Amino acid sequence: MTLRDIGEFGLIERIAERFPTAGFEGGSLGIGDDCAVLRRNRDELDLVTTDLLIEGSHFLREAISPRLLGRKSLAVNLSDIAAMGGECRWAFLALALPGEISVAWIDEFFDGVQERLAEAGVELLGGDTTRSNGPIVIQFTVLGSVSRAHLKLRRAARAQDLICVTDCLGDSGAGLQALLEGVARNDAVAHLIERHLDPRPQLAEGAWLGASSDVHAMMDLSDGLDSDIRRIMEQSRAGARIEVEHLPLSSQLREVAAQHAWSAWELAVSGGEDYALLCTVAPERYTVLAEAFRSRFGRELSAVGRITDRPGQLLYLRDGVQVDPSKLGFDHFKND
C-alpha cells in the first residue's frame, strides 16, 4: 500500500490516530478541524493553523507574481482562522528559496505578505529561512483567538441544518482552468483568474457567523464543496444533500463556462480554493440570519442543501432528481 492508495485524508487519519489529544474539555483539540484549539482560560481559546505551499505542486513560479504569491500563501492560513469564528493575531513564516532567485522577487513577495498582514491586522513575528536545492517552499503558521462561545467546529452539524456558503463557488477553479488552458482574456476570464490568484479570506464573515448561535458547524472551502462537506459529515456523523440549482454562481463563471462548454456546477462543487465559508444553520433561523448577513455584507448567505441523518451519504439533486458530479474534490496524493 502506498500513500497514493490511502490519499491525503487517509494519511491525516493515520497521524491523528497516533496522536490523540485530550479533547476540547481537556484543554486542547488537535487534528481534524481547520485549526488546533488551545484553551487559554475558561472563556478564551487560542487557534493555530499552518499550511505548506510547494512550487510545482501548489503554484507555478511563471503563473503567479511574487506579490500575489505572498498575499495568497498568507490568505489561505487566515481563512482557516476565519473558519473557526476567530480573529487572526500573529504569523510566522518558514521559507526555503533556491539560490538563483532574484532579490527583486523576494522583495515583491514580501510586499504582498506585508499588504495582507496590514489588511488583516496581523503581525509577522518570526520564522525560518533556508536555501532550497529544488522548489520554493512557503509555510505560514498563523495564531488567532476566539471566545469559547463563538468557536465553530466541523463536528457541530445537526440533521436538518441548512448547508450555507458565504460567496459564489467555482470562480477559483474556473480561473485555474482558464490559466491551464490558456484561454483568451476578457473581463470575465480576468475576474476568475483574479479570484484564483488573489483569494480573499473572509475574516469579517467568519467572526460574524461565529457570533451567531444559529450557526452550528463551520469550515472554509479550500478543496471544493464535494470534498469539504464530507469533512463536516465525518466529524458530525451525518449525511448531506446538495441542491445543485441553488449553488451560487457568478455571472462571470456562467459566461466563461458557456463559452468553453465547461460545467459550471461541477466547477462549483469540485473546483477548490474558493475560500468562501461553509456553515450549517438551524433551519428555522435561516431567514432572519440570511437577511442580517445581506444587510451586513451585501451578499447572499446561500442555502445550498441540508444535513441529513444518513452518515456518509452525500447526494446531489437537481430539481429533486439525483445527479452525479463527474469530478470529485482534490486530494493532494491521489490526483498527481
Ligand SMILES: [Mg+2]
Ligand atoms: Mg480549512
